[in-house]
Amino acid sequence: MSSMNDFFAKVRGEFPALTQKVHGKNLSYLDSAATSLKPKSVIDRITHFYSYETSNVHRGAHYLGDVATQAFESARHKVAGFLGAASSDEIIFVRGTTEGVNLIAQTFGLISVKEGDEILITEMEHHANIVPWQMLAEEKGAKVIAAGILDNGELDLEDFKRKLTNKTKIVSFTACSNTLGTNNDMKLLTKLAHDVGAKVVIDGAQIVSQAPVNVQDIDCDFFVFSAHKLFGPFGFGVVYGKKALLETMPPYQGGGSMIAKVTIAKTTYNDVPFRFEAGTPHVEGAVGLHAAIDFIETIGFDKIHAYEMELLKVATEKLSAIPDLKIFGTAANKGPIISFNLKGAHHSDVGQILDQEGVAVRAGHHCTQPLMARLGVPGTVRASFSVYNNYDDIDALVKAVVKAREMLL
Structure with a gap:
């Protein structure tokens, strides 16, 4: 996996947005399901x-x-x-x-x-x-x-x-x-x-x-x-x-x-x-x-799929270890998207705390209100991964969720 990590580290370097800091923290952009960042070649x-x-x-x-x-x-x-x-x-x-x-x-x-x-x-x-x-x-x-x-x-x-x-x-x-x-x-x-x-x-x-x-x-x-x-x-x-x-x-x-x-x-x-x-x-x-x-x-879908599935696997394992956290959507065949809530905390509050830690996620009903009704919740926090993400982004997400839990529960 190390060679793949090296390859995608170079891919990450193609995205200017990731060179900036947010609230003094390195930006961990985990909102690709809403919109992806743009590589220099497109810009x-x-x-x-x-x-x-x-x-x-x-x-x-x-x-x-x-x-x-x-x-x-x-x-x-x-x-x-x-x-x-x-x-x-x-x-x-x-x-x-x-x-x-x-x-x-x-x-x-x-x-x-x-x-x-x-x-x-x-x-x-x-x-x-x-x-x-x-x-x-x-x-x-x-x-x-x-x-x-x-x-x-x-x-x-x-x-x-x-x-x-x-x-x-x-x-x-x-x-x-x-x-x-x-x-x-x-x-x-x-x-x-x-x-x-x-x-x-x-x-x-x-x-x-x-x-x-x-x-x-x-x-x-x-x-x-x-x-x-x-x-x-x-x-x-x-x-x-x-x-x-x-x-x-x-x-x-x-x-x-x-x-x-x-x-x-x-x-x-x-x-x-x-x-x-x-x-x-x-x-x-x-x-x-x-x-x-x-x-x-130029990247290839085989590499994209393998890398994003590895990110999804690691993020799911680490988030699942956090007490009071529930993941919605555990299908065997799924894309690099994780929706979750901290039990007893509002999704918007969690999203705001994550933002202060430099972690960009989506919080809300994600334009799927009938689905939210089926799940019995008003909304969720959603983290989504793409080719420019890495394990540091996952660690930043987990650390920020743990902080949100400490503050809100």
Whole structure:
């Protein structure tokens, strides 16, 4: 493991944010499930774009317009390869996972869901994978139902199967719970949904930085993720959709770029994916995501997974040894996320004490209020790990939690 530690010590050096101190302490950033820090290669690529390539895309009649357009579309090709898509035409650029789910709900959902139909989700979903379906269901007279979870945080597969019926038109689930870290079997759940004729939407926001994804192998119909959780910029994300489905879907927004021809009487729409990308796009988001994927590929998912699982193992063991601490989500297959509470202490108070010790965590309901209701708590403290973390960060976390226990209990 020592050689791997040396390798990731060099990786850590690529993140300028970790050179600073917080409240006089070295920063231990353990909030990657909310957003990842950005490596120098991504920061430099975006800076270069703004310095030397600034232009709108697709319609400039000059050199910079050509350069920006090439960079933008190169990013689309990069993402298609990253996800194992059949074509770059299946990649739509959006503002993030949230807009991605809304786009699917308000396009595919509008034409495929009718009164009396059902949309199946799970109890572990982020609000971004709940509320858009509720809005669609209310509009169409359909119903959103949720498969339950087991006490260890795993999906209750038998309940999932029971709730799949001929009324189920859409199944939408997270690949990895942002609160519990639970990894779901994307390929199995997709097959089960397809067996009843339902289409599948996967929230991949947490999984894309942890493990390779091949949408063709999974056979999902849609897959969404955000760049900012993948070492990339804020305000940018991706919708993958099978091209045959995308071609049946109406536009999400109207404006420039998404049109073929406009007259006062009628507008005809552009081909996919441009039909869904109205207006001036987030070009620097695309080039930043391209650089982020390059960064991941230089490390390799095998190394990333092994290292993050080792951090998770050590952190779980050390936190579990603290009296009065309860961990939520103990599935055998989980990502590098630990949610916990100190019994008798409010999660926000614990989070504030950790912050004073230079340890950045998330404290709250993590946009998963239905899950919190299932767990019987208002919120948790969440520590999440990434490639730039090390054992010193774990020790800082444990020391700060012990201090919080001494102060609060």
